[in-house]
Amino acid sequence: MSEPSQYDRIGELYEQVKDLPMGIAERATLLSALPDPRDRRVLDVGCGTGAYSRMFRRMGARQVLGVDPAREMLAYAREAEEREPLGISYEAHDGTAMAKLGDFDLVAAIWPLGHLGDRESYDRMVANLAANLVPGGHLVAVVPNPETDWDRLADYPGYGLSVTKTEDTGECQGCYVRVHGDPPFEFTGYIWPPGVFEESCAAAGLTGLRRHPVVIPESELAERGPEFWATLRANPMFAVFTARRAEG
Ligand SMILES: C[S@@+](CC[C@H](N)C(=O)[O-])C[C@H]1O[C@@H](n2cnc3c(N)ncnc32)[C@H](O)[C@@H]1O
Numbered sequence: 119m120s121e122p123s124q125y126d127r128i129g130e131l132y133e134q135v136k137d138l139p140m141g142i143a144e145r146a147t148l149l150s151a152l153p154d155p156r157d158r159r160v161l162d163v164g165c166g167t168g169a170y171s172r173m174f175r176r177m178g179a180r181q182v183l184g185v186d187p188a189r190e191m192l193a194y195a196r197e198a199e200e201r202e203p204l205g206i207s208y209e210a211h212d213g214t215a216m217a218k219l220g221d222f223d224l225v226a227a228i229w230p231l232g233h234l235g236d237r238e239s240y241d242r243m244v245a246n247l248a249a250n251l252v253p254g255g256h257l258v259a260v261v262p263n264p265e266t267d268w269d270r271l272a273d274y275p276g277y278g279l280s281v282t283k284t285e286d287t288g289e290c291q292g293c294y295v296r297v298h299g300d301p302p303f304e305f306t307g308y309i310w311p312p313g314v315f316e317e318s319c320a321a322a323g324l325t326g327l328r329r330h331p332v333v334i335p336e337s338e339l340a341e342r343g344p345e346f347w348a349t350l351r352a353n354p355m356f357a358v359f360t361a362r363r364a365e366g
Contacts, residue, residue, distance in 0.1 A: 124305050129190030132167050134299035138278025143334055144356050151330035151358045153256040155179040158223035161250050163213045164230025168195030175204045185211040213243040221252045228260040232307040237289050241318050248322035251363040257324060262309040263357045270353040277350055324361040
């Protein structure tokens with residue numbers, strides 16, 4: 119079992135993120151990029167409280183396995199499964215060390231790579247994501263925007279969070295994220311420079327890499343107006359990528 123992580127302090131609180139403007143844009147962009155999960159076997163690495171695991175299952179995935187090293191995040195995911203059984207399994211695994219857990223048509227990695235501060239761990243996790251895909255299977259990943267423009271992050275509280283720089287490791291930029299929820303909470307992460315995710319995917323045998331444009335739901339554009347969303351569109355905190363494991 120892995121060491122307690124910063125997410126053991128967060129647990130259920132994390133669910134609030136999905137309703138903040140940033141979470142709404144993240145989900146819409148992910149949905150626009152996501153290969154159809156219907157009838158697919160899905161592995162959700164870094165599933166946290168299981169919000170996206172539940173989404174994949176509700177969208178018709180045949181099987182969903184969510185894995186995460188943080189017990190408190192998994193505890194919430196399991197409670198949600200008990201309250202409303204969807205047939206999702208959750209297991210404690212660290213994505214940098216996990217074995218092949220099965221044959222999956224779709225592997226999701228929504229933010230866990232942004233918690234790795236050394237290149238070796240980063241490459242190992244990407245290799246493990248790829249190893250769990252069947253040939254031709256799809257990876258969908260959300261990572262911190264490699265082209266983050268720090269000068270524009272001053273506007274981010276309007277989207278529900280503040281992000282500040284911490285240490286520069288020489289390989290990647292540390293950051294501190296405060297989520298203005300009720301109650302607020304914070305966590306730290308790492309922003310990797312442009313090209314690292316792409317290189318790591320190529321080394322892991324992933325092809326057809328695509329970065330997907332930010333999507334804001336029409337209803338949100340109508341409700342809050344395009345001006346409100348302009349900074350997030352120009353300087354998203356996230357980047358959504360898809361790739362495929364090479365056939366054969
Ligand atoms: C920002 S949360 C996102 C959770 C979930 N994917 C979502 O979007 O709702 C990041 C998650 O990555 C997990 N994580 C951090 N390091 C990880 C690792 N080495 N392997 C797998 N998951 C990890 C954390 O425990 C946390 O639950």
